[in-house]
Amino acid sequence: xxxxxxxxxxxxxxxxxxxxxxxxxxxxxxxxxxxxxxxxxxxxxxxxxxxxxxxxxxxxxxxxxxxxxxxxxxxxxxxxxxxxxxxxxxxxxxxxxxxxxxxxxxxxxxxxxxxxxxxxxxxxxxxxxxxxxxxxxxxxxxxxxxxxxxxxxxxxxxxxxxxxxxxxxxxxxxxxxxxxxxxxxxxxxxxxxxxxxxxxxxxxxxxxxxxxxxxxxxxxxxxxxxxxxxxxxxxxxxxxxxxxxxxxxxxxxxxxxxxxxxxxxxxxxxxxxxxxxxxxxxxxxxxxxxxxxxxxxxxxxxxxxxxxxxxxxxxxxxxxxxxxxxxxxxxxxxxxxxxxxxxxxxxxxxxxxxxxxxxxxxxxxxxxxxxxxxxxxxx
Numbered sequence: 288x289x290x291x292x293x294x295x296x297x298x299x300x301x302x303x304x305x306x307x308x309x310x311x312x313x314x315x316x317x318x319x320x321x322x323x324x325x326x327x328x329x330x331x332x333x334x335x336x337x338x339x340x341x342x343x344x345x346x347x348x349x350x351x352x353x354x355x356x357x358x359x360x361x362x363x364x365x366x367x368x369x370x371x372x373x374x375x376x377x378x379x380x381x382x383x384x385x386x387x388x389x390x391x392x393x394x395x396x397x398x399x400x401x402x403x404x405x406x407x408x409x410x411x412x413x414x415x416x417x418x419x420x421x422x423x424x425x426x427x428x429x430x431x432x433x434x435x436x437x438x439x440x441x442x443x444x445x446x447x448x449x450x451x452x453x454x455x456x457x458x459x460x461x462x463x464x465x466x467x468x469x470x471x472x473x474x475x476x477x478x479x480x481x482x483x484x485x486x487x488x489x490x491x492x493x494x495x496x497x498x499x500x501x502x503x504x505x506x507x508x509x510x511x512x513x514x515x516x517x518x519x520x521x522x523x524x525x526x527x528x529x530x531x532x533x534x535x536x537x538x539x540x541x542x543x544x545x546x547x548x549x550x551x552x553x554x555x556x557x558x559x560x561x562x563x564x565x566x567x568x569x570x571x572x573x574x575x576x577x578x579x580x581x582x583x584x585x586x587x588x589x590x591x592x593x594x595x596x597x598x599x600x601x602x603x604x605x606x607x608x609x610x611x612x613x614x615x616x617x618x619x620x621x622x623x624x625x626x627x628x629x630x631x632x633x634x635x636x637x638x639x640x641x642x643x644x645x646x647x648x649x650x651x652x653x654x655x656x657x658x659x660x661x662x663x664x665x666x
Contacts, residue, residue, distance in 0.1 A: 288498040291334045293376045294512050295496040298471065299478075304463045305456075305490045309378035318359035321377040322352040328380040331358045333365060333372040336514065343367045348380055381490065386480035387446065388412055389461060391468040393475075399427040400468055402434070402461060406446045408480035422446075434465040456489040457481075471509070472502030521584050528580040530569055537562025539663050540585035540594040540623075542578075544569050544603045552597045555652055561660035564591045569603075578611025579618065586619050593624045593663035595655055600631025609637035613644055624662035628655040 290298075293311040300306045308325055311334065312318040322329045333345030340346050345367050349355040355377060365372045386408035394401040404424045407415050415422055424445040428434040439458035448454040464476045475497040482492050503509055525532035531546065539561045543549035546568050553563040565588065569581050585594055598608045608629065616622075628649040629637045638648070647662065649655035 288500055288503065288509070288513055289336050290496045290498065290512055291336065291374070291514060292332065292493060292495065293334055293374070295476075295494040296376070296378075296491075298467060298496060299463070299491055299494050302463050302467050302470075304460055304467075305488070306494070307378040307381065307490065307492060309376060311374050311376055312359060313363070313374050315356045315360040315363065318375060318377050319352045319356035322349065322355035325377070325379050329355055329377050330380045331355060331362060332376045332378070333362050333367060334374040334376055335367050335370040335372055337368045337370055340367060345372060381482070381484060381492070383482035383484045383490075383492075385483040386492075387457075387483065387489075388415070388479050389457075389464065389481050390475065390477035390479070391464045391473070392477075394427065397427055399430055400465065402426040402428070402442060402465065404442050404446050404461070408482070412479070428465070433469075434462055436462070450487065452487055453483060453489060460489060460491070467496075471496070472499045472505060473497060474499045521587050524580065524584050524587075525567075528577055528584075530567065530577065530581050530584065532568075532581075532584060533566040534588065535563050535565050536590075537564045538590050538592045539659055540564045540567075540588065540591040542567050542569060542581050542585060542594065542596045542598075544598050544608075548597065548599055552595065552652065552656070555656040556595065556660065559653075559656045559660045561656065561663060564588055575607050575611035575614055578608050579615035582612065582615035583619060586621055586623065591623060593626065593659050595659040596625060596627045596629070597652060597655060598627075598629050598631070598637075600629070600634055600637075604632050605629050605634040605637030606640060607633075607637075609640035612646070613640060616644060624659075626655050626659040626662065628652060 296306050310321050312321055329349050331347050331349055333340050345362055345365060347358045349358045359375050362372055362375050388405040388408035390403045391400055405415055405422050407422045426438060426442050428438060439461040440454055442461055443454035443457035448457055468476045473496055477495040478491045480492050482490055484490060498509060522532060539556055541552055541563050543552050549566055549568045556563050567581055569577055585591060626647040626649055647658055649658055
């Protein structure tokens with residue numbers, strides 16, 4: 288789950304990290320009030336979960352509360368890459384001497400939280416990796432011992448912070464984002480840029496946090512932070528139906544029960560020359576309503592030319608799946624060829640229910656994948 292900048296800023300502040308003063312506003316009047324509280328020059332930033340806000344005119348400076356109100360009026364309601372700006376962050380505008388980069392991310396290869404730092408902040412770290420990879424320093428602390436103070440200090444030295452005051456500040460901030468990463472179950476905590484002001488003080492100017500959806504059950508309060516405006520409708524529907532769904536670029540929809548079986552199904556589809564349009568796991572014990580919801584989600588993708596339904600009935604009952612398929616066929620707005628492989632619990636009853644549904648039966652996964660690729664190609 289991606290958080291807005293102001294939400295990430297609030298979490299950093301809660302953990303004691305140095306952030307810019309200010310707050311979020313949803314009206315020009317609220318923006319003016321915040322500017323009055325801050326005093327001096329402020330920056331007004333559109334809060335939408337896409338990049339390129341500055342180029343689109345969604346980030347502006349204001350010298351006075353009156354100007355802040357006018358700038359906020361210009362930004363609120365603006366369309367940035369298809370998203371409407373409903374809130375703005377009003378923060379103190381500060382001057383600084385240098386921009387740094389600092390983040391914590393999960394490295395699935397090493398199975399560790401990795402800290403990434405660079406003396407070249409203010410630009411995307413991917414760009415730095417391309418143009419000047421030696422400017423990036425990585426540190427993977429021991430999973431049991433965690434990040435140690437001496438390691439955080441070494442990270443500061445490695446990016447060129449030789450001043451003792453600055454390196455100690457940097458180490459405290461690094462320790463802070465490492466703690467945030469673990470405590471909130473994040474998949475990314477990023478500060479870019481982390482700036483060094485004229486007086487040598489470090490401050491987080493912009494921050495980004497991605498939360499691990501799989502761990503949200505441990506943080507029920509975070510659900511209120513979710514902004515669904517930028518999420519694809521199919522993913523919203525899937526979450527509401529408690530279905531695991533990931534959209535892909537192919538044209539063969541896949542509805543499967545079980546993550547492992549779903550991965551195997553996609554592999555076999557590709558083996559026969561097809562391209563899966565999605566990963567979709569309806570889970571164990573899926574009832575007719577969930578099956579119908581899954582089929583509607585798949586068919587909401589206009590690229591889907593055929594659907595492969597591969598159900599192995601263990602906890603999931605074949606007759607319940609069949610009922611869901613029949614119910615969904617009566618509701619969907621578009622019809623595409625569907626290949627069904629149904630084995631396991633109550634598979635015979637499921638086959639009987641599907642007998643009049645004009646679906647293409649298959650006895651094995653290989654046969655099902657071959658047939659769905661053929662019908663998707665119009666063979």
